[in-house]
Amino acid sequence: MKAPLSRRLVVVAAITVALLLPVAGALLSAAFRQSVETGFDQRLEALLTTLAGLIENGPTDDTTLTLSRPLADPRFERLHSGWYWQIARADQVLATSRSLWDDRIAATAMPLLGPRGEPLRAKQLDLLLPTGGSPVHLLIVGPQREIEIEVAAFNRLLVIALGSLGLLLIAAFAVQIRWGLAPLRRLGDQLKRVRSGDQPTLATSLPRELPGDLAEVATAINEVLAHQQALIERARSATGNLAHALKQPLAALHLQLDGEKLDRSAVRESLARIGETVDHHLSRAAAAGRVSGLYGRASLRDSLLPIVEAVRSIHVARGLTIVAELPAGRSVRIDVQDLQELAGNLLDNAALAARSEVRLSVIDEADGLLMLIDDDGPGIPDAAHALVIERGVRLDEQRPGSGLGLSIVRDLAELHGLALSLSASPLGGLRVGLRFSAGARATQG
Known part of the structure; x- marks a missing residue:
């Protein structure tokens, strides 16, 4: 048994929602990740610019560098916090953040990994100091996991929001489809009553209750039903008329056949009347039978x-x-x-x-x-x-x-x-x- 039309429409709506919402969620998640990464990079850029402004040469030579003051971010002071800075000249590390302690970051390795093997996100700068000498390489990094944590939290919220939206949309579609198909159900109920013989045609008030397109359908159905009813009434009337018209010539034939002497002219006259009557009613039946x-x-x-x-x-x-x-x-x-x-x-x-x-x-x-x-x-x-x-x-x-x-x-x-x-x-x-x-x-x- 085929599923009802309303159920089919709800299933189609549910499939559409199930296909479109994940796509929309993926696009939103990608856009949010890009926004978070851009913001993270901008913070690193700002910290890198600040670090470059705080560099000072050591008191004796240019093999050591110091900062005029610490970076105003306590994460660079906390051991293995994931936030590190490093200053190097050629292959020699001149200064590092306290969070690195005795560890070093291989600036040329990709991807960048921290002391504990955690992935890092970095910004780098080659800087020529006023005191001369070869340029120094500034590296400042932050933990990639902070981006992942923020994106994961957003994705969880996004799944809940889109899931709730999907359920609401499906429920709204179901209500809309049921309401939209209500006129068709009324039309179907009326047709069932016509088929069961409870009424000859659709209720006269039905077309006024239906929307424009269905009202035209109901009116057309009523016209067809009225035409069919007229044909049936014509067929009944033709059958009765034929039976009535044949009674007299048939009775006359019986009288002739039962009589002692057969009047051939009277028989021919009765047969001619029967032939004309049959021809007439056959013609009327052919006319009434063509409903197209x-x-x-x-x-x-x-x-x-x-x-x-x-x-x-x-x-x-x-x-x-x-x-x-x-x-x-x-x-x-x-x-x-x-x-x-x-x-x-x-x-x-x-x-x-x-x-x-x-x-x-x-x-x-x-x-x-x-x-x-x-x-x-x-x-x-x-x-x-x-x-x-x-x-x-x-x-x-x-x-x-x-x-x-x-x-x-x-x-x-x-x-x-x-x-x-x-x-x-x-x-x-x-x-x-x-x-x-x-x-x-x-x-x-």
């Missing part, structure tokens, strides 16, 4: 030009003119197959009714796009506009067809939230309009 239409996009020009050419080829023998005014760069939020089925049904109906011309056009409106199909046929009375989109209704029984075309268009339009309208055409026949909302429109690059 709400989330895909179709280019009007690329999708409709093949349909226009197909309708032209079907009616080429009649010399029918089919004009398509489709601007480039327009797309709508609908499945390509659904758009083609909508246009195909409307164009075919218009071509069957037209005398000489059918026109397909697209108009930009403030609130979306309007697709219009006009023909110059006899048209349909205003009172019959609502009637012709019903299943199986044909005003002209002399024409071939099942009367399902506009019914399928109506179902697809309802599925995709399109406004279907019928009116008189400027060409003299019928105008069918399909309005795509502004949210469904886009301009392609």
Whole structure:
């Protein structure tokens, strides 16, 4: 089982802190060591300058040197304190601090070691005395351990401070992550309730409680759930309608089969009604089954030009003119197959009714796009506009067809939230309009 997201984030935060704080600690420790060593060297430089100012020649010759007064630091008087000074000319030691006693420091050895083998830190100076002669070599040293002790104390404090800071940061990250993921937990709880059937969609108050990005996700999930619920309701309704529609012709068939004499024309009529009913409901099921239409996009020009050419080829023998005014760069939020089925049904109906011309056009409106199909046929009375989109209704029984075309268009339009309208055409026949909302429109690059 994979670890929860919050735990993963806390682990990542802990690893980040565990990696960065030691690096920061090492840099701080190095900076502190450099500062301590610089300060130590500056003290040695100051003591060396003072020592040079206190040198005096001995009373008899220049083989002995004395200080006019002792250095004002008691550590040079304490035996083997680690703080020493030494004055030499060539290889001859002329004077030393009391702390050295009878010992000497090899100034040329590296690293410098004290009488007890302890490492030393030194400053040296070659000085030419006013009395002349060869220059004297001044050496002043201090114990390296004082630097190490000071750095070690700082490092201990640094470890405690950075360790405490690391724990506080991890705790703060954990609280922040838990607080930041709280909206996701609420969203997950709501989805579990939807899955268990306790509620059909996410609570309407949830999007207002979530931050901007998650609010959009919750709204989109609700739209998907509502669409799925609509499809389920359509499927249930279609099943019930199909069962109800088949009862009468099936009952008529039973009567014919149970009767003494079989009326073949009545049987054929019942079978035709059954076939039309099945075709209609299969078409509606196909329309309702394509759920991708709400989330895909179709280019009007690329999708409709093949349909226009197909309708032209079907009616080429009649010399029918089919004009398509489709601007480039327009797309709508609908499945390509659904758009083609909508246009195909409307164009075919218009071509069957037209005398000489059918026109397909697209108009930009403030609130979306309007697709219009006009023909110059006899048209349909205003009172019959609502009637012709019903299943199986044909005003002209002399024409071939099942009367399902506009019914399928109506179902697809309802599925995709399109406004279907019928009116008189400027060409003299019928105008069918399909309005795509502004949210469904886009301009392609």
